[in-house]
Amino acid sequence: MKYSNPEIPEGINTSTQHPLKEFFLLTGGILGTVLAVVVVLTLLADQLAVYIPFELEMELATRVTDEVPAAESESPQIEIYLNGLADKIAAEQALPPEMQITVHYVDDDLVNAFATLGGHLFMFRGLLETLPHENAVAMVLAHEIAHIKHRHPIRSMGRGIIFGLAIGMVSSTLGNAMTDQVLANTGGLTVLKFNRDQESEADQTALNSLYQLYGHVEGADALFEVLERVSGDDQLQMPEFFSTHPLSENRINNIHSFQTEYSAVENRTTMPLPEGYATWLVSAPKK
Amino acid sequence: MVDLIVFLVLLALGYGFGRYAELKHYKSIIQREEEFRDIPVVTTKFPPLTKPLSDVALVSGSVVISVDYFKRFIAGLRNLIGGRVTAYESLVDRARREAILRMKEEARAFGGHIIFNVKLETSSIHKGRKNGIGAVEVMAYGTVLIKQ
Numbered sequence: 025m026k027y028s029n030p031e032i033p034e035g036i037n038t039s040t041q042h043p044l045k046e047f048f049l050l051t052g053g054i055l056g057t058v059l060a061v062v063v064v065l066t067l068l069a070d071q072l073a074v075y076i077p078f079e080l081e082m083e084l085a086t087r088v089t090d091e092v093p094a095a096e097s098e099s100p101q102i103e104i105y106l107n108g109l110a111d112k113i114a115a116e117q118a119l120p121p122e123m124q125i126t127v128h129y130v131d132d133d134l135v136n137a138f139a140t141l142g143g144h145l146f147m148f149r150g151l152l153e154t155l156p157h158e159n160a161v162a163m164v165l166a167h168e169i170a171h172i173k174h175r176h177p178i179r180s181m182g183r184g185i186i187f188g189l190a191i192g193m194v195s196s197t198l199g200n201a202m203t204d205q206v207l208a209n210t211g212g213l214t215v216l217k218f219n220r221d222q223e224s225e226a227d228q229t230a231l232n233s234l235y236q237l238y239g240h241v242e243g244a245d246a247l248f249e250v251l252e253r254v255s256g257d258d259q260l261q262m263p264e265f266f267s268t269h270p271l272s273e274n275r276i277n278n279i280h281s282f283q284t285e286y287s288a289v290e291n292r293t294t295m296p297l298p299e300g301y302a303t304w305l306v307s308a309p310k311k
Numbered sequence: 312m313v314d315l316i317v318f319l320v321l322l323a324l325g326y327g328f329g330r331y332a333e334l335k336h337y338k339s340i341i342q343r344e345e346e347f348r349d350i351p352v353v354t355t356k357f358p359p360l361t362k363p364l365s366d367v368a369l370v371s372g373s374v375v376i377s378v379d380y381f382k383r384f385i386a387g388l389r390n391l392i393g394g395r396v397t398a399y400e401s402l403v404d405r406a407r408r409e410a411i412l413r414m415k416e417e418a419r420a421f422g423g424h425i426i427f428n429v430k431l432e433t434s435s436i437h438k439g440r441k442n443g444i445g446a447v448e449v450m451a452y453g454t455v456l457i458k459q
Contacts, residue, residue, distance in 0.1 A: 027359060027425060032344070039397035043330065046397060050388040145426045204375065292417040 052093055062187065063202045069186040073179040076189060078122045078143070081178050082201065084185075085142025102304040103129045106147060106165065109158070115167045116233040125169055135251065139168040141177045158295035159234065159243035166230035173229060176222045181206065196208050224275055231282045241286055243294040245279050312337060325380030332379075341407050347415040353424045358456055359425065365459050368421050372454035375436065376406045378445050397446075403428025406429060406449035412453045422457035 034040075065072065106127040114125050127145045135150040145168045155161050171177065178185065184206035192199020218226070234241050353359075358367070378386075382398040389396050410431065420424050430452055437445040 027353060029348050029351040031348075032408075034341075038401040039395065041397065043326070043381070043398060047326075047381075047385055050385060050392075054388060054391060 028220060047071045060189075063186055065190055070179055073158075073181075074175050076101070076178055076186075078120070080189065081175075082087055082124070082142040084178075084258040085140065085144060086208065098127065100287075100304065102152075103127060104293060105301070106161075106303065107289060109162060110145065110165050110169060113162060113169050113233050116236045117166070119169070119173055121277060123172060125164070125172060137164050137168060139171040139177060141187065143172050145169070145172075153302075155297075156246055156250065157243055158292075158297050159238060160294075162237065162295075163230060163244045163247055164236060167226050168230035170226035171222070171235070174222065174225055175241060176218045179217055180222070220275075227275055227278060229283075231279065232236060235286060238295065241283050244283060245276070246294075247275060248279070253297055265310070271309070314381065315444060321415070322384060323381045325382070325384070329379030329381050333405065334385075334404050334419070337399050340405065340412065341414050341441070344408070345418065347412060350415050350418055350423065350426060352411060352429050352453065354427075354429050356373040356428050358427055358454070366457040367454050368422065368423070368457060369452065370414050370417040370421065370426060370455045371450060372410045373448065373450035374409040374413060374450045375446050376402055380403060385447075401450070403433065404445055406433070406447050407451070410451035411447040416452060418455040421455055421457050423457050426455045429453035 039046075101206055106129065107125075110125045110127050114123070119125070123143055124242055125143045125145060127147060130148045131153075132145050132148050133150045134148045135154060136148045137146060137151050139145050147164070147167070151164070152161070155164070185203055188202030188206055190199075217269050231241050231244060378399070382402065384398050385398040389398070411429075414426065414429075432450045432452075434448050435445050436448055
């Protein structure tokens with residue numbers, strides 16, 4: 025046996041490919057994939073928002089703690105009444121069990137009400153004072169609860185929030201920083217604007233639940249009648265409610281046609297407001 | 312933005328120095344392999360019987376080579392999609408050949424003419440340390456037959 029020591033050919037155990045080629049292929053491929061995911065996420069943001077778990081939405085809402093008061097320790101009677109009514113409406117709208125509706129009463133002259141992230145509804149004294157009967161209050165509540173049901177608040181937060189939450193799955197610190205940035209950029213929760221389609225969708229759901237609750241929809245338009253009377257023809261005097269709830273001819277027509285559709289129902293009496301309603305509004309503690 | 316610049320500078324430094332060192336090292340390896348070609352290295356367990364009985368000795372050579380930032384980055388990307396980690400292949404190849412060369416150098420100092428029962432051990436230094444740039448150690452050892 026002869027022992028030799030031949031020259032080892034190069035490139036068997038190593039690659040002869042230039043390392044920069046691999047570098048560009050890898051970074052290009054991975055960046056391209058990330059970019060594609062981002063594009064798909066932003067394109068489908070509105071559809072995907074529905075799939076964000078409601079718990080996550082509630083957690084987002086608590087991050088803006090200065091705007092969402094913690095659960096009331098000493099709930100004034102008006103909040104007890106509104107929450108009770110809201111629970112009844114929520115049951116009619118078949119809200120999933122994790123969707124907890126919390127109604128907050130705001131002692132302010134603003135004629136306004138709005139729904140925001142995490143199932144929080146805000147009802148202003150200015151609006152509640154103008155409502156003539158319980159059906160009108162229920163209509164406002166049902167409308168706002170319908171916004172929650174259809175996930176309008178998180179959808180109106182836009183693409184940024186979807187993107188931030190998606191990133192949060194990979195890197196929680198980066199994702200949280202991003203969602204906080206989005207929350208900060210939107211200027212808080214009170215300025216969430218819903219579009220006209222969303223308003224109509226909420227109206228429709230609200231009217232249905234009102235019908236289920238009372239057997240008729242009498243008084244559903246009381247809110248608009250009252251508001252129109254208050255504002256008169258003066259555009260400058262438009263109640264705040266109209267700026268947060270863009271009102272189109274279509275919307276009112278829809279409500280009216282829904283009402284005429286069910287006008288045959290007998291016993292269309294509206295429920296009076298509970299006794300002491302007016303005093304609850306006044307005596308509620310200032311916040 | 313600052314982070315990105317720091318990262319790119321590290322990447323460029325890693326590539327520049329790493330590539331320079333690797334090319335230089337391969338040049339030296341190929342040249343010395345030629346130089347030590349007269350000492351065969353075999354893995355048989357027993358000494359070749361054709362040689363006259365002679366003294367034997369243990370010889371070894373070991374080398375530690377560090378990964379550079381660029382290689383580590385590429386390997387990290389490779390981790391995501393799988394495949395040949397060519398960045399590390401050349402690193403380990405260099406380390407093995409260098410270890411054998413050092414072993415041969417020792418054998419020549421003994422006046423050896425063949426090394427048999429050669430074994431290679433590879434271990435990684437910094438293993439499991441997060442964000443630490445690792446290094447590879449390769450040790451070659453065998454039994455040298457010494458000319459009388």
